[in-house]
Amino acid sequence: MTTFLTDDFLLHSEVARELYHDFAKDMPIIDYHCHLPPEQVADDYQxxxxxxxxxxxxxxxxxxxxxxxxxxxxxxxxxxxxxxxxxxxxxxxxxxxxxxxxxxxxxxxxxxxxxxxxxxxxxxxxxxxxxxxxxxxxxxxSARSIMRKMNVRMVGTTDDPIDDLRAHKKTAEDNSFSIRMNPSWRPDKSFLINATGYVDYIAKLSEVSDTEINSFADLCAALSKRLDHFAAHGCTISDHALDTVVYEEASEAELNNILSNRLSGSFVSEKEAAAFKTAVLIYLGKEYAHRGWAMQYHIGALRNNSSRMLSLLGPDTGFDSINDGLIAQPLSRLLNRLDEEDALPKTILYALNPRDNEVLATMCGNFQGGGIPGKIQFGSGWWFNDQKDGMLRQMEQLSQLGLLSRFIGMLTDSRSFLSYTRHEYFRRILCNMIGTWVIDGEAPKDMKLLGGMVQDISFNNANRYFELNIAL
Missing domain, CATH: 1.10.2020.10 (uronate isomerase, domain 2, chain A)
Structure with missing residues (x-):
């Protein structure tokens, strides 16, 4: 019988233990996608x-x-x-x-x-x-002290285009704090045209961008100004919650008509909403590629299932689950539309439904290139999958259908300053998986090779992929 939670927790072979303790354990953390409140970092919240x-x-x-x-x-x-x-x-x-x-x-x-x-x-x-x-x-x-204790070097918060990023500016200007807090661009409210508060949101976007928004081109111009604002505050990563993946084409005149109808207070058809969402995603994808940003697609959430609790508590209170919509064809068309113009940015695809693991792992292989190792990433086990079984399934499929060695590793996707041990959890599972391959004769017992691979997945790959240039 093994004692619970020893120093060798989840490490079931000598190879796994050596990989973790000698190579993975002390690597710094790049938490490139999280939901920490930026103000708590800026104010060193107690x-x-x-x-x-x-x-x-x-x-x-x-x-x-x-x-x-x-x-x-x-x-x-x-x-x-x-x-x-x-x-x-x-x-x-x-x-x-x-x-x-x-x-x-x-x-x-x-x-x-x-x-x-x-x-x-x-x-x-x-x-x-x-x-x-x-x-x-x-x-x-304090908030910052906990980050230091956990050996964090960078966090990427999740921020809306209308955010002023004042907390990021304050943090960046504080020379006493060396951990980077970069904003991440989350513009989903700009294209979810049938959302109840869409008209009010566009009014706010118009105000902060000093751009009157009456057409699709106006919307793009407003978003471009906010992209500049985010870039000035160190942003190089975008994030999208693609609960459903759609692809519909429309002319600019049709897009103008869709936006005009919605701004006048009318809801648009499902097909029109899909066309508008597609057009904004294509425009933004091109912007990301031009700016050298990475693009994240979190795919497959079924949100706010309990309308009763939504009305009582609002969103993001624990009433979301896994969706089972078909994603392969619309995702392929969306990525291909960008790739046709050589405007597909570095992209990370996350599957909430583990049924889609192979879909995304193979989709990544369709669009690799540009001399960038792992340009299109199959992202780590996310949300309902950031547990042992989910992490293993994601890494096993990636290793079999792509290159695990180029994987950019774990993130917390969390609002909590105590969640950094999820990186430890991930690293232990990674080392045990590779150790099992060695024990089973499926990988050589070359500790320099395997140790380097573990360190790359734990830190180095993300450091290179996001061009952070963080020194060890």
Whole structure:
């Protein structure tokens, strides 16, 4: 029997242990896609307690608590104390065995808090709460200090074109803080034309870009100005939530008519919405290629399934799931449309439905080139797949259908400053997978070769791919 969560957690061979401890463990973290609040980094935020840093906004935990029969008020209630919410989470933790939350919870208690002498449950909650809170009250556990403790070198936040990026500017100008916080361009609200708040959003985009938006060309001009603004603040990465992948062509006159109808208050047809979305994505893809940016497509979420809870709590509160729409043909046409003009940027494709792993892994091979190693990436296990089985499936398919050695590795996709242990989790799984290949005679026991590969996937590949030039 193996003891839970030792230094050799998830490492089941001597080769795996050597790869992790000698090559992967101490590599810095490039967290190129996350949802950290930029203001908390800029202000070096000091968290009030363990509940605030651990539970606030964490829909992973909320889903588990709801499944465990915890009342909603202990997840999202405004009149319940953080301590009460934490108690309900602690009582839920033992029920999460088999779920990655059990692993993540105890990894996060160990790093950065050093709490490794007890498992979290209802009985230990008070002791762990007090110990963690004592640490959180000190400057050594501020937002920036936690990032330093976890060996983070860069984070890429997720930002809307209308954002002023004031927090990024403040952080970049602070010479006392060496970790980069770069904005990432998330312009989805500009092309989701049938969204309820679309007209108001376009008014805001018009204001911040100082561009009157009455036509498709006007919209592109406004977005171009905001792209310039983002570039001036260090942005080199875009991100799109393609919950459904569509491809429809339309003339500029048709696009103008679609936009005009929507701005006048009318909703447009499904086909018109698809054509508008396609046109904006093509325009933006060309802009990314021209600017040397990388483009991320997160594909396949089915959002806001509970209309009742959406009306009560709003979006991003734990009521999303995996979609099962067909993606291969429209994605191929979208990428090809850019590639036809040699305007396809570096692209990262993420599958939320693991059924689509092979689709994306093979799609990447259709558009590689330009002398860029791994130009088109099959992105890491995302959201419901950023757990052991999901990570393994993604890496196995990538290794079989592409080049694992060129993979840019893990990201947290998280709102929490305690999520960096997911990089550790990923690296352990990676090293164990490669170690198993060696044990089974499927890879040579060349530790220099394999160790270099592990270090590349952990840090070096992302550093090169995003042209960050971060020194080790």
């Amino acid at each position: 968290f009030a307690n363990l509940g605030e840093i651990w539970l606030k906004g964490d829909h992973y935990k909320w889903r588990a608590m709801r499944a465990n029969g915890v009342e909603e008020k202990y997840c999202t209630g405004k009149d319940i104390s953080d301590r009460e919410k934490f108690q309900k989470w602690a009582e839920t933790v033992p029920a999460t065995i088999g779920n990655p939350l059990y692993h993540w919870t105890h990894l996060e208690l160990r790093r950065p808090f050093g709490i490794d002498d007890s498992l979290l449950n209802g009985a230990t909650a008070e002791n762990i709460w007090n110990r963690a809170n004592e640490m959180l009250a000190s400057p050594e556990f």
